[in-house]
Amino acid sequence: MRKVGPILVINPNSSESVTEGLRVALSPMQFPGGPVIECVTIDEGPPGVVSQRHVDEAALRTADLIETRPDASAYVLACYSQPGLDLARSITTKPVYGIQDAGVLSALALADLFGVIAVAEGSIPRHMRNLRRLGVDGRLAGEVALEGAISVADSGHGEESYAALVKAGLKLRHMGAGAIVLGCAGMSGHRRRLEDELGIRVIDPTQAAVAMALGAVLT
Amino acid sequence: MRKVGPILVINPNSSESVTEGLRVALSPMQFPGGPVIECVTIDEGPPGVVSQRHVDEAALRTADLIETRPDASAYVLACYSQPGLDLARSITTKPVYGIQDAGVLSALALADLFGVIAVAEGSIPRHMRNLRRLGVDGRLAGEVALEGAISVADSGHGEESYAALVKAGLKLRHMGAGAIVLGCAGMSGHRRRLEDELGIRVIDPTQAAVAMALGAVLT
Amino acid sequence: MRKVGPILVINPNSSESVTEGLRVALSPMQFPGGPVIECVTIDEGPPGVVSQRHVDEAALRTADLIETRPDASAYVLACYSQPGLDLARSITTKPVYGIQDAGVLSALALADLFGVIAVAEGSIPRHMRNLRRLGVDGRLAGEVALEGAISVADSGHGEESYAALVKAGLKLRHMGAGAIVLGCAGMSGHRRRLEDELGIRVIDPTQAAVAMALGAVLT
């Protein structure tokens, strides 16, 4: 096997706990002898990427980080808003994955129609713009936000957020979704349990992106 | 890590040499402790799946095989015509990947527009029907067949087929493709070299499908 | 008029009563001196084509039948799942019609938006995949399944199934459908009555396919 640099998973917000959650979620893909999956926090980022300004500021910081890490073999932008995806691709020829794109496309590889669970109502229009740009909005069964004011940090832990995920998932399944994408980097803790309860595939977008990256760098 | 069954990669034609090629192509993703990637040949299949009858006959044989292997954790249909994809999904709730879908969707995770290299002109309309069904034909830069009469078995080896791949790849890059999908299970031998020569991502569809399967079964 | 062979209408299930229903439905198009409209049953087929396995098995049997009947001038696959449509077209240059395609396209010739009445909920995703492949999903007002457990055989007879058809038809008309396609080969017995009650065009897909076939072979 040729030597491959780490897959750099970039959390553009400053919440180290979110990055730690990514590490846990990705640990099953960290094999002895396999590419290092390295999760990094952008310290100067906001605690969470919630506004469009956060997204646009994160784009530049992400690019700056990428430029300091030419040793990486692939980059994963671990935020559902994919800050700086175009910019990253303009400064490196290595594979760059945005987790929304990777999650949605992985869902389409498994089912005719997909659904998305958003943490908050307000991010749905931003997601829709990206689905239109991706050109796959025709296969969206629906996007549903978690009920209640659940933060990004809480969305992957505890019974309250789990109950909200199940409620959203049932709605999407009823709308015809054959697979569901978790519309945020922080929900992975509930993935397997939700999948078993709903009986349809549930996709954590960061895991999906890293799996794609493994395929790209290994072979 | 919970115990996961093998990822079953099904070659629906009877050419053991093609299956052996798949094993080589997928070996970098076979980690100690990781899921077994098991490549199987359908012995009663035709030497190559070239006609629509081959596709339809392979669908049933593939389903029969899947029913004998409930131990698998995921199934990959390693033929670009994806024989029996709908049927397989109707008889198992485990993830089933068709390599055309997986290859194309992986390309879309890396670039705006994708191109496809077909072994033969005659299969392009069949591919186009599937792209329309996938709903992503709007992002196809083009599909180009190899010039000369190159067989599936030869498409991944030797200078003649490599030269034909380069020629097709240059055309697709000129048409705007930012990533190229190899439109057959047998071309993987040339992937890395072609990618380096063209300077854009080249995707072997079976590798792409197995990478997605790893993501689905590991996490 | 040049001599034309029969229009072969193929019922891929083994229910002779369904075939007999087709004969009745098509009898108004059987003119003295006109092409023979011949309805045949595939005896070894299942009683009804309900699962994806039925569809895929029927594909091969249909092709086998077509090869024994080179005297026909056109072929109509009289099952809404259109088993073997691509295969049939790969083995004959004569016109081959699938009744879903023919029914839906005939509806589009009469109205902006169309609706479909399915016998069972479970077949709707299969139909949707085909509409996407056809590229006309953008004009679908909706597809609605009959309420109650009504079999294919019963769907064209009796007050219970008629009442269910009216209920579905009213929903579709409310959704904006200007024409309705009966989503199964067996509902033709209710067509005219339903059309009069709803006040919009109702299309039996087998009749629509045979009408198209008449146009192709006569002229």
Place this chain on the structure above:
Amino acid sequence: MRKVGPILVINPNSSESVTEGLRVALSPMQFPGGPVIECVTIDEGPPGVVSQRHVDEAALRTADLIETRPDASAYVLACYSQPGLDLARSITTKPVYGIQDAGVLSALALADLFGVIAVAEGSIPRHMRNLRRLGVDGRLAGEVALEGAISVADSGHGEESYAALVKAGLKLRHMGAGAIVLGCAGMSGHRRRLEDELGIRVIDPTQAAVAMALGAVLT
């Protein structure tokens, strides 16, 4: 069989020779005991519908005619520009067919991609607008105009126009068309010969519309 009124085929231009050509083209569908296929000329129409003003004027005249013929069971607007299609549908609940829609939709029932042969370059944008409205432009292989200054009246007769049709047809077949629609009401005289020469289906749009109308009124 219930009594059905005539299928009224309306030629919106004043060229009786064109109407006579329609009668010849449709005669194979005129069966003893079957619905009368009646072709009528709008005497006050222009010799040919070539400009947009012709189209818009023809719309009103066609509607006036329809109102004087409530005895008809269906109406066919035998001009590829389909003057007054929406208007006709607003004044009668009987089936109204435009020949462009019927021809194109019949082509889609036979092949993945279709091509169109236009009499003149200038009408292509008008046709494209209607294909977009129909929502099937995604399946157009291409539209090609006859070379040379061939009139509507001449387009269905003589070796000069036949040679131009073959040239256009070969181009469309090369572009991937699996079926070809004659983009004018006057070319039917060459249909069968062209079909035999090209080896793919060639559709006369008026014949296609009348076949659909037969299906609608007979059953």
Place this chain on the structure above:
Amino acid sequence: MRKVGPILVINPNSSESVTEGLRVALSPMQFPGGPVIECVTIDEGPPGVVSQRHVDEAALRTADLIETRPDASAYVLACYSQPGLDLARSITTKPVYGIQDAGVLSALALADLFGVIAVAEGSIPRHMRNLRRLGVDGRLAGEVALEGAISVADSGHGEESYAALVKAGLKLRHMGAGAIVLGCAGMSGHRRRLEDELGIRVIDPTQAAVAMALGAVLT
């Protein structure tokens, strides 16, 4: 500044009160030294363009008027059904704007998704056909008709129609519309007030078309 002829705003119905409403609505764009914005009534038109026959008749009258006014620098068809748009463009090379197109396209310049308020349910299918032809139906959040029997003439005045507009606007905002198009030439009187109440942009289509025309003729 080079001399520019008037922008001719054509009301195809005979209601001088509607024309007077247009004058009021457009007066803020009438600058000293700027192009004259001239609103004209087609006296022989119907009191309101409500049926398809009205639309088709208005097409010819509008073209006749345009031919008598070669001094104009641009033409605006001030009826949401845009009678004669294609015809007008075939007889003049000057800019011709239809207010539905201009209104909808202006909404898309301001928001991701747009909504439309129709005066009456019956005109919605006609509008939808045009949106499909425009190719922007994918961005329609919804179209909602005013409740109650409110005439075109009343739709821009009084509390009853205003209340109906607010109700429709709230529905559209809830459906995701980021901008709303008033689907008739006569509602402009309520525009500003409705915009302030809903908190999203409300577009009067005639004002939008004249603004575009100003841009085209001035620069």
Place this chain on the structure above:
Amino acid sequence: MRKVGPILVINPNSSESVTEGLRVALSPMQFPGGPVIECVTIDEGPPGVVSQRHVDEAALRTADLIETRPDASAYVLACYSQPGLDLARSITTKPVYGIQDAGVLSALALADLFGVIAVAEGSIPRHMRNLRRLGVDGRLAGEVALEGAISVADSGHGEESYAALVKAGLKLRHMGAGAIVLGCAGMSGHRRRLEDELGIRVIDPTQAAVAMALGAVLT
């Protein structure tokens, strides 16, 4: 007339000469008593927005500027890459126009198909992504870059750039474009002359955006 603040036209690059060109291009829309059209340069911007990094950096600077100018009644982002369009809309409820969107949508109000002239080949994929997001890529006749190494600053002046514009324009007209959008803020100097030479509408996107803004703020 109610008092309206200035329409703020923001040039995100630091080239005061480009801003001066905007002033000249927009001066015909500056009426006595009308809204002030104020063109501002972002001094800390790059000399030209050519790379994706320039775009992303400009987004933040543009937003900062907008926040200092709450007196404006509308904002126009006078760069074809529309830096910060989503961000601007997230921080103000006033109308924000991006010139690519405004230019393209204005073209669609005038013609079925539009073409775009880009200054450089490299920006075409970026433009295409936006057209897909806009959802109007189906109406693009083509996008063609100026031949030769012509800078943004030179693209609106001199015979060399004019000749290149004519060449590109002729290609687009041949591809079916009925209107052409100048794909850069700096080409307006050639607009009228090019329009007269090509015989089809040519649209300067900044003029188009300001015209739309006038319509929004005046009425």
